[in-house]
Amino acid sequence: MRGRRRQTARGAAALVLVLGITGCAPALPDSVIPGTKVVVGWAEQLTSVNAAALPTAGNIDIAAMTRGDFGDVVDGEFVADESFGTVTIVSEDPFTVRYDLAEPSWSDDIPLDAADLLLGWAGAVGYFPAESDAADAELGNAADSGDEADAETIVPTVDEFARSIDVTMQQPVREWQSTVSVPVAAHLVGAKALGIDDPMVAKQAVITAIQTRDDEALQKIGEVWNTGFSLGEGAEISEELLLSSGPFQVSAVNADSGVTLVPNPSFSGAATPMVARIDLVPPGDDPIAAVGTEIDIAQVAPTAANQQPVHELERKDFIVNTTYDNSVWAVLLNPTGIFTGAKARTAFFHAIPPNALTDGAAGEWRAAYSASTSVTTQAESRAYSIVSEDSGFMQTLGSTEGEPPLERQAAGVAAGSPVCVLYDRSSEFAAGAFDAMKTAAAEAGWRIVDCGADDYDAALKKHGWDAVIARVPIPQSPAQLAAAWGTNGANSITGHSDPARDELIAQYAQTADVYEARDIMAQIEATIVRAAVALPFASDPVVTVVDRDLAGVSPRNGTVAPLMSSATQWAVVQ
Numbered sequence: 001m002r003g004r005r006r007q008t009a010r011g012a013a014a015l016v017l018v019l020g021i022t023g024c025a026p027a028l029p030d031s032v033i034p035g036t037k038v039v040v041g042w043a044e045q046l047t048s049v050n051a052a053a054l055p056t057a058g059n060i061d062i063a064a065m066t067r068g069d070f071g072d073v074v075d076g077e078f079v080a081d082e083s084f085g086t087v088t089i090v091s092e093d094p095f096t097v098r099y100d101l102a103e104p105s106w107s108d109d110i111p112l113d114a115a116d117l118l119l120g121w122a123g124a125v126g127y128f129p130a131e132s133d134a135a136d137a138e139l140g141n142a143a144d145s146g147d148e149a150d151a152e153t154i155v156p157t158v159d160e161f162a163r164s165i166d167v168t169m170q171q172p173v174r175e176w177q178s179t180v181s182v183p184v185a186a187h188l189v190g191a192k193a194l195g196i197d198d199p200m201v202a203k204q205a206v207i208t209a210i211q212t213r214d215d216e217a218l219q220k221i222g223e224v225w226n227t228g229f230s231l232g233e234g235a236e237i238s239e240e241l242l243l244s245s246g247p248f249q250v251s252a253v254n255a256d257s258g259v260t261l262v263p264n265p266s267f268s269g270a271a272t273p274m275v276a277r278i279d280l281v282p283p284g285d286d287p288i289a290a291v292g293t294e295i296d297i298a299q300v301a302p303t304a305a306n307q308q309p310v311h312e313l314e315r316k317d318f319i320v321n322t323t324y325d326n327s328v329w330a331v332l333l334n335p336t337g338i339f340t341g342a343k344a345r346t347a348f349f350h351a352i353p354p355n356a357l358t359d360g361a362a363g364e365w366r367a368a369y370s371a372s373t374s375v376t377t378q379a380e381s382r383a384y385s386i387v388s389e390d391s392g393f394m395q396t397l398g399s400t401e402g403e404p405p406l407e408r409q410a411a412g413v414a415a416g417s418p419v420c421v422l423y424d425r426s427s428e429f430a431a432g433a434f435d436a437m438k439t440a441a442a443e444a445g446w447r448i449v450d451c452g453a454d455d456y457d458a459a460l461k462k463h464g465w466d467a468v469i470a471r472v473p474i475p476q477s478p479a480q481l482a483a484a485w486g487t488n489g490a491n492s493i494t495g496h497s498d499p500a501r502d503e504l505i506a507q508y509a510q511t512a513d514v515y516e517a518r519d520i521m522a523q524i525e526a527t528i529v530r531a532a533v534a535l536p537f538a539s540d541p542v543v544t545v546v547d548r549d550l551a552g553v554s555p556r557n558g559t560v561a562p563l564m565s566s567a568t569q570w571a572v573v574q
Contacts, residue, residue: 028263029272036275036572038550040563041283041290041298045257049241049250050229052123052183053130057559061280064561065261066244068104068112068269069181072565073476075557076381077514078177083270085163087177089512095172099180100164106185107244107266114158115186115203117165119221122210124179125153128222155211172512174478184229185243192228193220247273247568256282271568274552278567288545291318296547299555299563302365303428310545319546324380324539324557326474328372329429331357331437331535332493333467338417345532347407348419348467349397351444352437354537360436361429362538369538373398376481376525378474379539380557383518390522391529404444415445422465424456430469437469460493468493471540476559478509485528494533501527549573 028034044058051063070087071080080087085101099121105111122128156165165180173179190202194209194217209217231237231253242250244264252260258281263273284290287298288309300306314320331352333339339348354371362369372379373393388394408415421437423430431452438448453459460468470493475481482505483489487497501524508520528534544563546553552569556562 028265028276029267031272031274032263032276033274033572033574034276037277037279038275038297038570038572039279039281039295041287041295042258042280043283044280046231046250046253046259048230050184050225052120052181053128053226053229061561061564062250062259062261063183064246064564065248065278065567066242066246066250066264067181067183068245068267069178070099071177073178073558073560076378076383080177081270083268087180089176090166091168092172094168094170095176095512096166096168097176097179098164098166100162103163104245104268105266106187107249107264108240109266110185110187110199111163112182112245113163113186113203114160114165115190115207116182117163117180118156118158118210119184119186119189119206119225120182121156121165121167121180123183123225124181127210127218128225130226155213158207158211160207171510174509174511174517176512182245184225185245188240188243189221189224189228193217193224247271248278251277254281258282273568274571278570288313291545292547296550297553297563298545300543300545302362302368302541302543304363306543307364310543313545317548319544319548319550319553321544321546321553321555322368322541323544323555323562324370324378325542325562326378326476326558327471327540328375328379328474328536329358329361329369329433329538329540330375330470330472331433331467331537332470332472333533334463334465335494335496335531335533338413338419338466341411342530342532343411344408344413346397347404347411347413347444348441348446349532349535350402350407351404351446352440352535354398354535356440357433357436358538360439361432363428363432365541368541368543370541372536372539374474374525375472375528375534375536376475376485376521378557383521386518387522387525390519391525393525393529396529397532397535408445413446416447417445418447418449418466420449420451420464420466421469422451422453422456422459422467423469425452425454426456427471430471433469463495472534472536473559478505481505481508481524485524496531496533498527498531 044061046058046062047056048054048059051059068084070085071078083102084104088098090096090098099117101112154168156167158165167180186206187199187202190196190206194205196202196205209221229241237253247264247267247269248261249264250259251262261278283298287300288306291298291313310320333345339345358369359366370379373388374384377384377387421434423434425431441448451465475484483491485501486505487502504520504524508517511517511520544555549572550570551573552571554566554569556565
């Protein structure tokens with residue numbers, strides 16, 4: 001970071017693209033310390049600079065560093081960035097939201113305006129459906145539906161001079177603050193799709209195409225939206241694709257999947273970078289061993305193999321942070337066969353104490369795992385305490401006044417009845433939880449059968465199991481909530497259905513008030529608790545190890561750019 005290392009084999013020949021920083025370029029923010037560099041072990045890949053069209057983890061990481069936005073979701077709640085603009089409800093009936101830009105600009109000094117907002121809105125509501133929505137399913141950060149825009153969708157009112165649009169929705173929307181973003185530049189889309197070189201004319205052409213529903217123009221714009229920002233493997237990348245509205249801009253994309261970023265001189269947001277360069281490089285086979293020599297930051301899962309090396313670095317004043325990835329370890333039951341009755345399911349859960357499962361699974365990393373009683377909210381979120389208190393988990397599943405063997409007997413399950421438990425054999429944590437479950441359940445008269453699988457995903461889909469030890473994603477949107485816990489949900493593991501839960505999920509999706517939404521989420525969780533189909537027991541941790549010469553690295557909980565979101569705070573200790 002100080003020039004005493006970071007000399008690697010990644011030379012100029014390995015670069016697919018290098019953007020020159022010329023003498024006439026705008027001055028960097030005063031916060032930047034010249035010559036400083038941070039190297040991050042990064043297991044992802046940049047494949048498109050339109051993360052809304054292709055929301056992979058790598059593309060979202062880069063978008064977090066190179067795109068301004070109205071705010072971010074932090075621990076389940078929206079945190080506004082008014083240096084980019086403001087989002088306000090201007091009418092309750094009809095429900096109308098104003099997205100009003102401050103004065104941000106792209107790195108080519110073309111201002112962001114209503115054209116950029118309108119294009120972002122059109123992409124979010126489905127004007128540009130892609131042939132495949134597989135990437136959407138991976139993280140769920142694009143539009144929740146790949147269907148074409150509804151003919152009844154009301155095109156937003158555009159106030160070009162005020163740099164704002166007013167979006168009228170058919171009903172209140174839970175995610176109203178983040179419905180509109182600016183994934184790509186409208187003037188670039190207009191140039192590539194419609195052949196218009198003048199940026200302001202190109203912007204207006206994009207506005208007109210959306211307002212008039214010009215099918216021919218929209219098809220061309222959609223093609224650019226979906227594929228025009230993809231970075232072809234091995235091909236030279238056009239500099240224009242790498243326009244930035246965020247604190248950093250991409251300066252190089254390397255043949256080994258690495259990415260180099262530098263401060264964006266045109267960025268005028270509240271948080272400006274402090275380091276002059278960030279290199280994202282493949283983490284290698286042993287990223288922990290590389291921290292302090294080849295890389296400055298590494299993120300790893302807690303395993304038996306890396307516990308001691310991480311501890312040794314911590315003893316030498318390296319920084320070790322533990323955050324959580326918006327998933328929870330849980331035991332889920334198949335509500336058929338031996339677990340057809342809710343009493344049998346409840347009796348089984350009472351026989352396998354959550355703490356015992358975590359103790360057996362985590363080993364030396366026990367302190368890194370926090371307890372959880374919810375499959376719908378992250379334990380670190382503001383909503384969690386409300387959901388946990390009101391769901392009735394502790395009274396129903398978290399403790400028992402009776403004896404587990406007697407509960408099993410009262411549920412009509414004979415002693416020694418087999419329970420086929422599926423788990424991923426390649427997961428140390430899952431395997432440890434299984435061993436702990438087997439021991440605990442045996443004391444209550446349950447016979448646990450090892451149904452662990454090497455191909456866990458395939459075995460899970462077959463539903464030939466009675467119970468599964470699974471890492472369950474916490475839903476991040478109403479659509480994901482319905483997919484995981486609604487009737488016939490595409491991502492439902494248990495297959496359990498409840499019409500009352502479906503109604504609550506629909507109500508939640510249309511609740512704009514954050515406090516009302518928390519109460520409804522607690523009611524949704526309560527239906528899952530009463531059904532006794534899920535026993536959450538531990539949030540899944542991510543361990544971040546940071547060189548002692550680097551300050552300000554504050555990873556977030558969650559899956560949306562958890563590390564890169566703090567990049568403007570990174571500083572080399574002089």
